[in-house]
Amino acid sequence: MTSDLTLVHLYPDLLRTYGDRGNVLALHRRAEWRGFTVSVVPVTRGEPIPVEANIVLMGGGTDRVQEMIASDLLLRRPELEDLAARETVLLGVCGGYQFLGRSYVAADGTAMEGLGLLDATTEAPEDDRIIGRVVAEASLWGQSFELVGFENHGGRTVLGPRATPLASVVHGSGNNGTDGQEGAVQGTVMGTYLHGPVLPANPRFADAVLTRALAHALDGAVLRPLDDSLEEAAHRTAVTLAR
16 A cells, blocks of 8 residues: 655665754654555665655765765666656755765865756865854745754855755854755755754745645645644754854
């Protein structure tokens, strides 16, 4: 029996440095609480991504780990391009975000080709990381919401004209610390530098992702509201700490 939502977690055994598995759990539970059936599929090196995937999540990792998966990830370009063309939601966080772009140059000068699913390039200066809490105003597929999280990245990401920023930074540094942008969106492909993990503390962000991924099951309807009192309390606390 096919599930309403097939949620693929890409490289969970390797891209696990910052606890971004919490994003998988948040989407899983928020879909199940509304009565949808969910399949969570871990996919690592050498394993195919299910063609029925509705969401593919890729978390963050160290430069060493990113080098380990780079060749395998590039072999996936055709299947990921096909998923994006069919409007599967692809979400990359930190290292995953960088890989969705066109290129990444590490602090030691090592250059890695990206997937090119986001019109973005990233370079990491030596010994100069961006670390701290972020508050931003996000806009995603017609929905606007406040976004909060924690950034810890060496890379400076610059967007090209085909990508739009996920959010405008109110507090913090964002993509590069200079242009006031955080994250990127291009069709149903998006990236963010925010950890926390980001989705549990930003339920409106999580629901925007679910609404798009479950469009086939919703058939024009909207997601049933949930009691988000705990999530909103966590969100407010994070905003207070940031400011």
